[in-house]
Amino acid sequence: MTFLHWAILFPFLFAFMVPFLYKTFRKIHTGWFVLPLPICLFIFFLQFLPGVKYKEGIVQTVKWIPSLGIDFAVYVDGLSLLFALLITGIGSLVVLYSIYYLSKEKEQLNAFYVYLLMFMGAMLGVVLTDNTIVLYTFWEITSFSSFLLIGYWHYRERSRYGALKSMLITVFGGLSMLGGFILLYIMTGTFSIRETIAQSSSIADNGLFIPALILLLLGAFTKSAQFPFYIWLPDAMEAPTPVSAYLHSATMVKAGIYLVARFTPVFAGSAEWFWIVSLFGIFTLFWGSFHAVKQTDLKAMLAFSTVSQLGMIMSLLGVGSAALLFDHFEFYSVAILAAIFHLINHATFKGSLFMVAGIVDHETGTRDIRKLGGLMSLMPITFTIGLIGAFSMAGLPPFNGFLSKEMFFTGMIRVLNMDVFQTETWGFLLPVLAWIGSIFTFIYSMMFVFKTFSGKLQLENLPKKPHEAPIGMLIPPIVLASLVVIFGFFPNLLAYSLIEPAMKSVMPSLLKDGEHFHIHISHWHGFTAEFWMTVGVVILGIFLYLTASKWKRVYDLQPKRMTLNQLYDHSLKTAGKTSNRLTSFYMTGFIRDYLVYIFAFMIMAVGATMIIKQSISFAADDAAPVGIYELILSIVMIAGSITAVLARSRLTAIIALSSVGYSLALFFVLFRAPDLALTQLVIETVSTALFLLAFYFLPELQKKDKTRRFRLVNFIISAGVGGIVTLLAISASSERTGKTIAEYFLETSYSLGGGYNVVNVILVDFRGFDTLFEITVLAIAALAVYSMIRLRTGGKDVEENGFKNE
Amino acid sequence: MKKTGLKTNDLILQTITKIVLFIVIIFSFHLFFAGHNAPGGGFIGGLITSGAIVLLLIAFDVKTVKSILPINYVKVAAFGLLIAILSGIGSFLFGVPFLSHTHGHVHIPLLGDTHLATAVIFDLGVYFVVVGVTMTIIQTIGETE
Numbered sequence: 001m002t003f004l005h006w007a008i009l010f011p012f013l014f015a016f017m018v019p020f021l022y023k024t025f026r027k028i029h030t031g032w033f034v035l036p037l038p039i040c041l042f043i044f045f046l047q048f049l050p051g052v053k054y055k056e057g058i059v060q061t062v063k064w065i066p067s068l069g070i071d072f073a074v075y076v077d078g079l080s081l082l083f084a085l086l087i088t089g090i091g092s093l094v095v096l097y098s099i100y101y102l103s104k105e106k107e108q109l110n111a112f113y114v115y116l117l118m119f120m121g122a123m124l125g126v127v128l129t130d131n132t133i134v135l136y137t138f139w140e141i142t143s144f145s146s147f148l149l150i151g152y153w154h155y156r157e158r159s160r161y162g163a164l165k166s167m168l169i170t171v172f173g174g175l176s177m178l179g180g181f182i183l184l185y186i187m188t189g190t191f192s193i194r195e196t197i198a199q200s201s202s203i204a205d206n207g208l209f210i211p212a213l214i215l216l217l218l219g220a221f222t223k224s225a226q227f228p229f230y231i232w233l234p235d236a237m238e239a240p241t242p243v244s245a246y247l248h249s250a251t252m253v254k255a256g257i258y259l260v261a262r263f264t265p266v267f268a269g270s271a272e273w274f275w276i277v278s279l280f281g282i283f284t285l286f287w288g289s290f291h292a293v294k295q296t297d298l299k300a301m302l303a304f305s306t307v308s309q310l311g312m313i314m315s316l317l318g319v320g321s322a323a324l325l326f327d328h329f330e331f332y333s334v335a336i337l338a339a340i341f342h343l344i345n346h347a348t349f350k351g352s353l354f355m356v357a358g359i360v361d362h363e364t365g366t367r368d369i370r371k372l373g374g375l376m377s378l379m380p381i382t383f384t385i386g387l388i389g390a391f392s393m394a395g396l397p398p399f400n401g402f403l404s405k406e407m408f409f410t411g412m413i414r415v416l417n418m419d420v421f422q423t424e425t426w427g428f429l430l431p432v433l434a435w436i437g438s439i440f441t442f443i444y445s446m447m448f449v450f451k452t453f454s455g456k457l458q459l460e461n462l463p464k465k466p467h468e469a470p471i472g473m474l475i476p477p478i479v480l481a482s483l484v485v486i487f488g489f490f491p492n493l494l495a496y497s498l499i500e501p502a503m504k505s506v507m508p509s510l511l512k513d514g515e516h517f518h519i520h521i522s523h524w525h526g527f528t529a530e531f532w533m534t535v536g537v538v539i540l541g542i543f544l545y546l547t548a549s550k551w552k553r554v555y556d557l558q559p560k561r562m563t564l565n566q567l568y569d570h571s572l573k574t575a576g577k578t579s580n581r582l583t584s585f586y587m588t589g590f591i592r593d594y595l596v597y598i599f600a601f602m603i604m605a606v607g608a609t610m611i612i613k614q615s616i617s618f619a620a621d622d623a624a625p626v627g628i629y630e631l632i633l634s635i636v637m638i639a640g641s642i643t644a645v646l647a648r649s650r651l652t653a654i655i656a657l658s659s660v661g662y663s664l665a666l667f668f669v670l671f672r673a674p675d676l677a678l679t680q681l682v683i684e685t686v687s688t689a690l691f692l693l694a695f696y697f698l699p700e701l702q703k704k705d706k707t708r709r710f711r712l713v714n715f716i717i718s719a720g721v722g723g724i725v726t727l728l729a730i731s732a733s734s735e736r737t738g739k740t741i742a743e744y745f746l747e748t749s750y751s752l753g754g755g756y757n758v759v760n761v762i763l764v765d766f767r768g769f770d771t772l773f774e775i776t777v778l779a780i781a782a783l784a785v786y787s788m789i790r791l792r793t794g795g796k797d798v799e800e801n802g803f804k805n806e
Numbered sequence: 807m808k809k810t811g812l813k814t815n816d817l818i819l820q821t822i823t824k825i826v827l828f829i830v831i832i833f834s835f836h837l838f839f840a841g842h843n844a845p846g847g848g849f850i851g852g853l854i855t856s857g858a859i860v861l862l863l864i865a866f867d868v869k870t871v872k873s874i875l876p877i878n879y880v881k882v883a884a885f886g887l888l889i890a891i892l893s894g895i896g897s898f899l900f901g902v903p904f905l906s907h908t909h910g911h912v913h914i915p916l917l918g919d920t921h922l923a924t925a926v927i928f929d930l931g932v933y934f935v936v937v938g939v940t941m942t943i944i945q946t947i948g949e950t951e
Contacts, residue, residue: 674845675845675846675847675850678837678845678846678850679849679850679853682850682853682854682857683853686853686940690947693947753842753907753909753923753925754842754907754908754909754910754921754922754923754925755841755842755843755909755923755925756842756843756844757841757842757843757844757845757846757847759845759847760841760842760846760847760929761842761925763847763849764847764848764907764925764926764928764929764932765907765923765925765928768894768905768907768925768928769894769904769905771890771928771932772890772891772894772905772928775886775887775890775931775932775935775936775939776887778883778935778936778939779883779884779886779887779935779938779939781939781943782879782880782883782938782939782940782942782943783880783942785942785943785946785947786880786942786943786946789946789947789950790946792950
């Protein structure tokens with residue numbers, strides 16, 4: 001265990017301490033104890049920056065389940081370091097923010113920080129591990145802790161709904177991903193991601209390659225809220241705002257992005273990967289931004305915005321994967337660069353925007369933009385942060401969003417230059433959808449900031465009297481907003497320390513030793529197509545924003561019944577109903593029906609086997625001659641059986657049955673089995689007596705003698721069972737091979753067992769073990785009868801029977 | 807067993823029972839001991855012994871029989887099981903597998919040279935279990951109304 005392993009496990013260990021700290025120090029907000037942990041981890045991870053810049057990643061392995069090849073391997077390269085810094089950095093800010101956001105009197109803080117720390121540890125585990133199974137383990141812990149955090153206010157119905165929905169969808173994806181990992185393991189024989197990448201060229205032709213790809217992408221798309229799995233994200237907004245800011249904008253939803261980026265070296269170069277990732281991404285971008293505009297709730301708007309931005313990063317990763325196929329890869333790998341840069345930018349501005357939404361909610365009591373307005377003068381700092389964040393999100397200069405948006409357009413336009421995977425026919429979709437999506441992004445960004453902060457103040461609609469937030473709540477968004485500005489003005493600050501190593505780990509095969517990607521991010525690169533696209537976005541965006549009230553009716557065109565949420569709710573309900581109906585269809589509660597199933601299955605299984613194996617045979621060579629006594633006894637038995645079945649009264653049936661039993665005893669005599677005959681006689685007598693007893697105690701109402709009704713199904717089934725068993729017995733005896741061991745018993749009965757009665761010697765000596773358990777069965781039956789009858793009588797004759805008061 | 811208002815006198819039945827009972831019991835012992843070499847054994851012996859007791863139950867009633875034979879048949883069954891298991895465990899003392907039996911000729915003072923088999927001990931367990939089980943069932947059902 002190195003310190004790197006402990007860094008992942010520290011949050012979990014600290015989570016154990018939180019409840020004690022909470023109970024002991026009730027006066028101090030528990031968040032203050034938690035705060036140092038992510039800060040220390042952040043500083044710890046900063047130390048790796050120079051390392052990843054020059055060297056290969058750092059690997060450290062601890063054995064977990066060595067026999068299965070599952071190790072707790074930690075691997076730090078550019079990509080995982082970028083994510084680790086995001087997780088710990090934004091984690092620190094969110095913890096600080098939550099200290100002011102959540103009241104220490106009213107909220108269950110211990111639970112909150114336990115869940116949050118669990119999440120943080122799990123997320124670090126996801127991005128830092130090199131073993132797919134370990135990755136999956138941490139992945140599910142993130143789903144699980146996210147479920148707990150969304151349902152934090154569990155007394156609200158909407159919270160529970162949102163938590164369940166996100167759980168179902170992300171766990172569905174997680175399990176698919178596990179399937180993908182297993183397929184990868186089958187192809188490569190290793191769970192290590194780096195070794196899988198090393199073998200990537202040899203698996204591309206494997207038949208399991210495409211299934212693995214699709215399963216893996218299912219995991220990534222559900223977690224990163226891509227179309228059509230994005231529906232859980234808007235409902236996850238029922239979580240406390242720090243959670244939304246942390247999980248649902250900066251970290252967890254990027255786990256899918258991480259997965260796609262991490263496995264790009266394995267799958268990139270195949271047309272399926274390129275098209276699925278880019279098309280789903282770009283459509284999610286369009287769909288998310290289109291729907292964000294119609295939201296009236298600030299957080300819902302941000303949720304759809306997150307969906308759309310994640311789609312943008314996803315599509316960039318998809319497009320960038322094509323760079324592998326070209327010699328002049330620098331021209332096409334700009335998409336990957338844009339993806340990584342936008343990943344950082346999105347985390348900064350979306351985190352700050354969520355915090356702004358939280359502040360507005362906290363200080364005014366509502367998040368509904370129809371009620372908000374004119375807060376600019378009352379909350380100037382919040383307004384400034386919101387403005388910076390929203391402008392960055394819209395892609396306006398001089399903020400960092402502008403830079404990543406320009407590069408996004410660049411990447412998408414360069415698709416048109418590619419001539420792989422039929423990009424010449426459908427490739428134009430990418431820049432077009434990107435451009436339309438950006439226009440809507442611009443509109444909702446403006447709506448977010450101006451509907452909230454400008455316009456008329458409606459004091460009478462606000463549940464609380466608005467005022468500026470406390471400074472502690474403002475610090476985290478200020479930090480994030482200043483990062484937005486800093487990255488905007490000095491975009492090359494991170495270029496070679498973080499972005500370039502991350503690019504290198506997304507596309508390790510492109511570079512030879514010692515080579516570097518050339519990264520230059522600049523505000524101005526002439527009157528290019530990207531520039532005109534941005535101008536178009538701004539002009540059209542402003543126009544549409546101002547005329548929003550006129551064209552908003554477009555959203556009513558989509559019928560309410562056709563939404564994906566409806567589909568989800570409906571399919572969940574239908575699944576429940578259908579399985580209910582299915583179960584109650586065959587689980588009737590009547591033993592009669594179950595017996596029909598059992599016997600029908602037996603007939604079919606045995607019959608089919610015998611027919612398929614062609615094992616029905618009849619050989620009469622070994623048959624013994626039939627004597628007159630056997631014939632008579634058989635007739636008696638058949639007559640007894642028929643009488644028992646057709647008898648009108650139960651008494652007749654019982655007598656007929658015992659006549660069969662006594663004939664059987666006579667058969668034993670005939671076939672020279674005296675022990676069996678003796679036993680059969682006595683047992684038949686006893687069971688007949690018990691039958692009579694049971695018959696005697698039948699309730700008066702049911703005692704009416706009547707013939708059983710004839711049921712065709714029962715007849716067929718019983719005839720089938722009889723036929724099958726007869727066939728089986730005849731075939732088995734005519735197919736007999738080999739000798740029986742009877743000879744051995746006959747020879748050694750006296751010498752080994754000391755008796756001439758072979759049956760008894762077998763029972764008590766050769767096979768005494770069976771007898772031991774048969775008498776145990778008898779004893780159990782006796783105890784069962786005893787306790788059943790005694791318990792039924794409620795023990796009221798305890799005094800009389802003297803059994804218990806001995 | 808069934809209570810009726812009329813008091814009946816089962817003199818003949820009871821007298822014959824008193825005689826037949828011993829014959830039946832002796833027959834059952836015979837079956838038990840003969841079991842190793844002739845038809846019979848613990849199972850059938852036990853059944854016939856309980857048949858004798860059932861005869862007693864029919865001739866008299868449950869209470870009377872209980873005062874004559876104050877036996878807890880559940881314990882009889884348990885005792886039988888214990889004997890059977892112990893006879894199996896006993897083979898461990900000689901370092902042989904569970905339930906290994908042996909036999910041999912032993913000289914007993916009164917009976918002279920006798921052929922004995924340890925399997926009989928196991929059979930005795932079977933005998934007690936069968937008696938205990940059948941009597942428990944019959945007595946329990948007989949006592950309920």
